Amino acid sequence: MNRVLPILTVLLAIVVIWYVAAIGMNANWQNTLNTRAALTNVPFTDFAQQTWAQDRPVLPAPHQVIGEIWNATVALEITSKRSLAYHGWITLSSTLLGFVLGTALGVLLAIIIVHNEASNRSLMPWIIASQTIPILAIAPMVVVGLGAVGITGTVPRALISMYLSFFPVVVGMVKGLRSPEGIQLDLMRTYDASPWQTFWKLRWPAAMPMLFASMKVGIAISLIGAVVSELSNAAGGGLGVRLLTGSYNGQTIQIWAALFIAAALAAVLVMVVGFAETAVNRRMGARPA
Amino acid sequence: MTAVVSAQNLGLTFKTNDGDVVALSDVNLTIDKGEFVSFIGPSGCGKTTFLRTIADLEQPTSGTLTINGQSPENARKDRAYGYVFQAPALYPWRTIEKNIALPLEIMGHSKSQQAERVKRTMDLVNLSGFEKKYPWQLSGGMQQRASIARALAFDADLLLMDEPFGALDEIVRDHLNSELLKLWDRTKKTICFVTHSIPEAVFLSTKIVVMSPRPGRVTDIIESNLPRERPLDIRETPEFLAIAARVRDGLRAGHSYDEDHI
Numbered sequence: 001m002n003r004v005l006p007i008l009t010v011l012l013a014i015v016v017i018w019y020v021a022a023i024g025m026n027a028n029w030q031n032t033l034n035t036r037a038a039l040t041n042v043p044f045t046d047f048a049q050q051t052w053a054q055d056r057p058v059l060p061a062p063h064q065v066i067g068e069i070w071n072a073t074v075a076l077e078i079t080s081k082r083s084l085a086y087h088g089w090i091t092l093s094s095t096l097l098g099f100v101l102g103t104a105l106g107v108l109l110a111i112i113i114v115h116n117e118a119s120n121r122s123l124m125p126w127i128i129a130s131q132t133i134p135i136l137a138i139a140p141m142v143v144v145g146l147g148a149v150g151i152t153g154t155v156p157r158a159l160i161s162m163y164l165s166f167f168p169v170v171v172g173m174v175k176g177l178r179s180p181e182g183i184q185l186d187l188m189r190t191y192d193a194s195p196w197q198t199f200w201k202l203r204w205p206a207a208m209p210m211l212f213a214s215m216k217v218g219i220a221i222s223l224i225g226a227v228v229s230e231l232s233n234a235a236g237g238g239l240g241v242r243l244l245t246g247s248y249n250g251q252t253i254q255i256w257a258a259l260f261i262a263a264a265l266a267a268v269l270v271m272v273v274g275f276a277e278t279a280v281n282r283r284m285g286a287r288p289a
Numbered sequence: 290m291t292a293v294v295s296a297q298n299l300g301l302t303f304k305t306n307d308g309d310v311v312a313l314s315d316v317n318l319t320i321d322k323g324e325f326v327s328f329i330g331p332s333g334c335g336k337t338t339f340l341r342t343i344a345d346l347e348q349p350t351s352g353t354l355t356i357n358g359q360s361p362e363n364a365r366k367d368r369a370y371g372y373v374f375q376a377p378a379l380y381p382w383r384t385i386e387k388n389i390a391l392p393l394e395i396m397g398h399s400k401s402q403q404a405e406r407v408k409r410t411m412d413l414v415n416l417s418g419f420e421k422k423y424p425w426q427l428s429g430g431m432q433q434r435a436s437i438a439r440a441l442a443f444d445a446d447l448l449l450m451d452e453p454f455g456a457l458d459e460i461v462r463d464h465l466n467s468e469l470l471k472l473w474d475r476t477k478k479t480i481c482f483v484t485h486s487i488p489e490a491v492f493l494s495t496k497i498v499v500m501s502p503r504p505g506r507v508t509d510i511i512e513s514n515l516p517r518e519r520p521l522d523i524r525e526t527p528e529f530l531a532i533a534a535r536v537r538d539g540l541r542a543g544h545s546y547d548e549d550h551i
Contacts (some may be wrong), residue, residue, distance in 0.1 A: 181376075181378070183374040183375070183376060183378040184378050184380070186346055186372070186374070187372070187374070187378055188395075189345075189346060189365070190344055190346070190365065190370070190371075190372045191368065191391075191392045191395045191396065192365055192366045192368060192395075193395045197395050201380075201391065201394070201395070202380065205380070205382045206380075208382075284381075284382035285381070285382055285383075285384065285423040286381075286382075287423075287425045
């Protein structure tokens with residue numbers, strides 16, 4: 001109860017601020033509408049309710065967004081092109097595939113970098129440079145380019161997710177694999193351990209905290225990569241497409257609904273990685289926090 | 290019979306950005322089988338460096354050094370020694386028994402052999418009953434005992450110990466010193482022990498190597514005539530105090546306690 005109460009308080013505050021903001025931001029358009037309809041002297045309580053019930057509000061009220069989510073998921077066939085569950089699944093599948101590929105690539109690069117000074121110097125600048133290129137510029141090239149050679153669907157989108165998510169994993173794992181102290185490494189040397197044994201018995205387990213920390217970042221930006229890649233191919237579907245069509249048509253409620261689904265998806269994915277981390281920690285005998 | 294450790298005119302110079310640092314200069318020393326040799330001196334005298342050179346963790350830049358008649362590298366590859374570091378350096382994700390089994394895993398012992406040796410060495414350091422505990426569940430003294438058990442597990446004849454009890458309080462330290470003496474007596478191992486405590490060095494050793502810094506060198510080698518059986522109160526006997534006084538003189542002769550040099 002002690003933990004729930006502060007969270008609920010903050011949530012309540014956000015909802016209140018949101019409703020108030022919705023009145024302010026939608027007031028102009030509501031005034032225009034009321035003038036056209038020759039309505040004058042609308043009482044404030046009625047006016048507030050009007051601003052919360054517009055078709056295309058500047059800022060939709062929370063209940064409008066929740067209603068839209070309900071209508072576009074539970075109340076709709078999952079195969080429908082308007083179903084947020086359908087689009088959410090498209091985004092989720094490329095997010096997950098991209099995350100798995102990105103984590104694997106990141107771990108692999110980190111292992112190479114840690115074991116070879118030459119690759120440390122040659123690879124690291126490129127890895128950092130790769131993240132300075134706006135993903136919005138790369139995504140269409142990859143999606144359209146691969147589409148031209150017949151690769152469409154989940155794979156090109158997953159590649160964009162991978163492109164974003166491998167980075168935190170590389171950086172985190174390089175740090176993690178280098179985290180053993182000097183005497184822990186010396187110890188391996190006194191046993192004449194092979195590099196392979198030093199890796200599996202020391203470096204890899206020592207890197208676990210960093211792996212999970214970077215995977216949490218990685219899976220969240222993997223989702224961003226998936227959404228951005230969907231903007232390049234509106235026919236392919238996904239939450240990104242819902243955002244895009246929503247903004248073309250001024251369907252702010254639809255945009256917010258898609259945003260909410262994406263945010264919820266990200267929260268759940270980060271939580272899943274967190275659960276995996278807890279399970280691994282328990283197996284590795286970590287001191288309970 | 291060849292000496293366990295034999296150093297002739299051994300020197301080691303570290304190259305640093307601020308110029309060369311002479312860590313060891315002209316060290317001559319022979320350690321025979323079954324000896325308990327302490328290295329004592331202030332920080333920077335090269336005692337740890339010498340131990341690390343024996344272990345092939347540092348490379349000498351001049352002179353010769355042999356371990357069991359071999360080069361340090363070959364001795365290391367033969368797993369000729371067990372090394373105990375200043376900190377326990379236990380792997381936190383392994384239970385105590387798994388930590389002690391670590392060298393055995395690496396050296397390819399069978400599961401049953403591992404279990405048998407882990408049990409034997411845990412008995413030896415009085416840690417039985419703590420097999421399934423993780424390092425953080427043990428006190429500092431117990432952790433260091435586990436690290437000694439790990440160094441003993443693969444039955445190397447030479448034990449190199451680098452200030453293993455330096456971080457422990459005096460009561461625990463006294464206790465572990467007595468246990469270490471018993472262990473040495475039972476296992477007949479050769480022990481090289483780095484310390485900066487005069488009573489500890491005199492209490493434990495058959496031979497005390499006094500070292501001094503800038504450059505790191507040996508200033509005196511003292512053979513102890515104390516009996517092998519040493520209760521803690523031996524530290525009040527005149528024989529003990531005489532050796533301690535000679536160690537102190539040796540340290541003073543090496544200008545070890547001068548306040549200048551900076």
